[in-house]
Amino acid sequence: MAGSAHAPVSDGTVQIEPVQLIAPDGAPTAQRRFSRDLPPETLSWLYEMMVVTRELDVEFVNLQRQGELALYASCRGQEAAQIGAAACLRKTDWLFPQYREIGAFLIRAITPAQMGAVWRGSWHGGLGFTDKRCAPISIPIGTQQLHAVGAAMAAQRLGEDSVTVAFLGDGATSEGDVHEALNLASVFNAPCVFYVQNNQWAISVPVSRQVAGPSIAHRAAGYGMPGIRVDGNDVLACYAAMAEAAARARAGDGPTLIEAVTYRMGPHTTSDDPTRYRDDDEVREWAARDPISRYRSYLQRIEVYSDRLERRVAARAERLRAELRDAIVGAPDPDVTELFDTVYAEITPELAAQREQLRTELAKEA
Ligand SMILES: Cc1ncc(C[n+]2csc(CCOP(=O)(O)OP(=O)(O)O)c2C)c(N)n1
Numbered sequence: 001m002a003g004s005a006h007a008p009v010s011d012g013t014v015q016i017e018p019v020q021l022i023a024p025d026g027a028p029t030a031q032r033r034f035s036r037d038l039p040p041e042t043l044s045w046l047y048e049m050m051v052v053t054r055e056l057d058v059e060f061v062n063l064q065r066q067g068e069l070a071l072y073a074s075c076r077g078q079e080a081a082q083i084g085a086a087a088c089l090r091k092t093d094w095l096f097p098q099y100r101e102i103g104a105f106l107i108r109a110i111t112p113a114q115m116g117a118v119w120r121g122s123w124h125g126g127l128g129f130t131d132k133r134c135a136p137i138s139i140p141i142g143t144q145q146l147h148a149v150g151a152a153m154a155a156q157r158l159g160e161d162s163v164t165v166a167f168l169g170d171g172a173t174s175e176g177d178v179h180e181a182l183n184l185a186s187v188f189n190a191p192c193v194f195y196v197q198n199n200q201w202a203i204s205v206p207v208s209r210q211v212a213g214p215s216i217a218h219r220a221a222g223y224g225m226p227g228i229r230v231d232g233n234d235v236l237a238c239y240a241a242m243a244e245a246a247a248r249a250r251a252g253d254g255p256t257l258i259e260a261v262t263y264r265m266g267p268h269t270t271s272d273d274p275t276r277y278r279d280d281d282e283v284r285e286w287a288a289r290d291p292i293s294r295y296r297s298y299l300q301r302i303e304v305y306s307d308r309l310e311r312r313v314a315a316r317a318e319r320l321r322a323e324l325r326d327a328i329v330g331a332p333d334p335d336v337t338e339l340f341d342t343v344y345a346e347i348t349p350e351l352a353a354q355r356e357q358l359r360t361e362l363a364k365e366a
Contacts, residue, residue, distance in 0.1 A: 012221030018261045020231040024289045026297025034240035040304045048313045050079040053103040055317035064270045068328050069119045075100045077265030080291030081197050084238025094164040096148035099137040108132040113327035142175030149185045152192035163249045164192045171202020174210045186223040191249035194257045199264035204277040217259035225255045232262030233291040
């Protein structure tokens with residue numbers, strides 16, 4: 001029942017060592033708590049979605065470099081974390097993304113054109129996401145966490161068995177909104193999973209400046225919810241941890257905080273230069289733990305991988321890249337001064353003056 005007292009479901013124990021089902025060389029690990037047993041079609045599908053995510057991400061970066069997009073935030077390196085988490089959910093579950101979750105969008109069958117409209121800044125950017133039970137992206141860090149808890153509490157009150165997954169970054173965990181969301185979800189036993197992609201960096205700020213305790217997942221104890229650290233470059237570990245947390249939420253046993261330990265292989269966005277604040281050695285170390293080559297090695301070991309699968313995946317990736325290019329290249333540029341028009345029903349004199357000032361500045365640059 002919403003608001004009723006409930007017994008703590010966790011003794012606050014969090015293993016600092018992330019749960020790993022596949023080692024970086026592709027070998028199955030010895031861990032026993034989670035199962036690796038998924039049907040071969042599901043295993044192949046996870047591979048397909050990870051590769052397609054990476055390829056579409058490359059196309060986005062290319063389009064930005066070609067001047068078609070002002071900005072783009074790459075998810076390179078985080079494919080396992082995103083695909084594993086989204087793939088085990090039901091279509092009726094809600095996703096509340098930050099802005100880097102291309103993999104989760106693809107799982108939800110959000111089209112490249114729909115994603116492209118967001119980064120192009122088109123009028124219809126973000127439209128249609130909610131049809132797939134996915135909230136539009138959130139550029140303000142952390143705000144969507146409270147929306148996610150609200151959605152979870154609504155589902156709870158309506159007696160639905162849907163689960164809400166709130167995606168956030170390690171940097172976002174330092175926001176006040178995130179504290180409020182975690183606390184509210186726990187106190188009201190909301191069917192919500194908080195999924196932190198700890199990619200080690202919040203722009204140029206390392207995760208060591210976000211948390212002084214042992215880990216982000218350890219904070220769960222203070223909220224009275226279970227916390228778990230998973231290897232975010234291991235798609236099966238992410239899948240298993242989310243499946244368990246979602247089942248717990250669906251059964252009425254409340255929220256979970258998952259920390260997927262991964263790495264942002266690229267810059268924060270296309271406007272960032274990470275060589276100014278992080279070592280090449282660190283990047284090389286993480287490149288050796290690449291989620292896609294690791295999973296491919298695993299599939300080869302268990303004989304699920306084939307050239308046929310690779311060809312199918314490559315063809316699908318190329319199709320989606322082409323869809324994105326077709327939607328973006330040559331699309332009309334939005335009129336930036338329109339941003340003043342929809343703030344109030346009638347524009348205020350101050351905003352009208354600012355709009356004029358912007359028009360004058362832009363005319364000077366033209
Ligand atoms: C409320 C708010 N404060 C600051 C910013 C500026 N900002 C944009 S991205 C970012 C870092 C976010 O890092 P993290 O949550 O770790 O996610 P990542 O970008 O690494 O995926 C910041 C501080 C913002 N967008 N919103």
